[in-house]
Amino acid sequence: MxxxxxxxxxxxxxxxxxxxxxxxxxxxxxxxxxxxxxxxxxxxxxxxxxxxxxxxxxxxxxxxxxxxxxxxxxxxxxxxxxxxxxxxxxxxxxxxxxxxxxxxxxxxxxxxxxxxxxxxxxxxxxxxxxxxxxxxxxxxxxxxxAATVPLVQEGDDLTPEQDAILRRIENELLGPRGDRGQIAGWGTVNGPRTVVAMLVDVVNKVYGGQPPQVDAAAVVEGLKPAIHDAVLDVLGGQAYADVAQRVAAEFGRRLAGGSK
Known part of the structure; x- marks a missing residue:
């Protein structure tokens, strides 16, 4: 039984x-x-x-x-x-x-x-x-x-590792927002919770106190250096500089409205 x-x-x-x-x-x-x-x-x-x-x-x-x-x-x-x-x-x-x-x-x-x-x-x-x-x-x-979107489309050259990192960052930045467009839920008495918080800080500075309608191109360009540095932090330093550069560039393309 x-x-x-x-x-x-x-x-x-x-x-x-x-x-x-x-x-x-x-x-x-x-x-x-x-x-x-x-x-x-x-x-x-x-x-x-x-x-x-x-x-x-x-x-x-x-x-x-x-x-x-x-x-x-x-x-x-x-x-x-x-x-x-x-x-x-x-x-x-x-x-x-x-x-x-x-x-x-x-x-x-x-x-x-x-x-x-x-x-x-x-x-x-x-x-x-x-x-x-x-x-x-x-x-x-x-x-x-809905129809399933392939992980990699024609023209994408990210490795599976790079794409996984990109998707995690993308999930953080494109997830739920506050009433002014800011990303909520990151502040603690000891500071940000993870290294991705540096990206959240960038977004919140862009949106903080402003209407959600901002220059998308400026947001993308402002985020790319922070994304690059965050990926290096996550992976462990300059040995992954090429990965970080490619992920930052690809994230910028996607955030600006490029294909996923």
Whole structure:
């Protein structure tokens, strides 16, 4: 007799991915953890509950990276982050983690320092709340409602690493804004939360006290040096100067209205 199951909200997302991308690989998909997971605290273990049916819940699922079939984990995890779905606990993908909980830089991508960078799949954990974990409401992602845009289009020459960095920065700068256009949620008593905050400061200085209608070209040119320096900070110094220069240039092109 079964004593556990995967949280229904995660099974809903699995069904949506399978319907949207029927030819996708499932090589790295997973719900219940293996022996290695069972030996430690993990959301892949049936640790939470019981649910209303008396079963213990696995509150995490992995979803395979298969961009050729549409399952691009960079795009999809950015969409999940932007959705601010109340069921989300945390997401790990391509060396970054985003945690929704207070005290953990909520809803911001930061470097993930675990042993598995999650490049072959992304990990999604839902909150340990039975009503939320078992909420079967469809997940509202743009990819479920529109044609999928390829990660790299003709004319793009970014490596996967560069594109991942670009998308994280882009997510920070093009995310929710305050009433004057400023990026909210970064100030703390000890200063900015991450190195990307230097970019946020640039945006806020441009928008602060002004109407949102500003010279887009001036904003782009003002941001590019800060983006360059932030990428160097994230990656570890001048050895990555070429990467930083290319990412800054590409971000400027995209922010100015170029193709993604």
């Amino acid at each position: 079964a004593t556990w199951r995967v949280a229904r909200s995660l099974e809903t997302l699995l069904a949506q991915f399978n319907a949207r991308y029927p030819s996708r690989s499932k090589a790295s998909d997973g719900g219940i953890g293996d022996a290695a997971h069972a030996s430690r605290a993990s959301d892949h273990n049936p640790w939470f509950g019981p649910a209303t049916d008396g079963l213990m819940l696995v509150t995490a699922r992995d979803f395979t990276h298969d961009p050729a079939a549409g399952m691009d984990i960079d795009r999809l995890t950015d969409e999940l982050a932007a959705s601010r779905d109340p069921r989300i606990k945390y997401i790990i993908a391509n060396g970054y983690i985003m945690d929704s909980r207070p005290g953990t830089n909520p809803w911001r991508w930061v470097k993930y320092t675990g042993s598995n960078p999650h490049r072959k799949h992304f990990h999604l954990s839902v909150l340990d709340d039975v009503a939320l974990a078992d909420d079967r409401s469809p997940w509202n992602l743009p990819s479920f409602n």
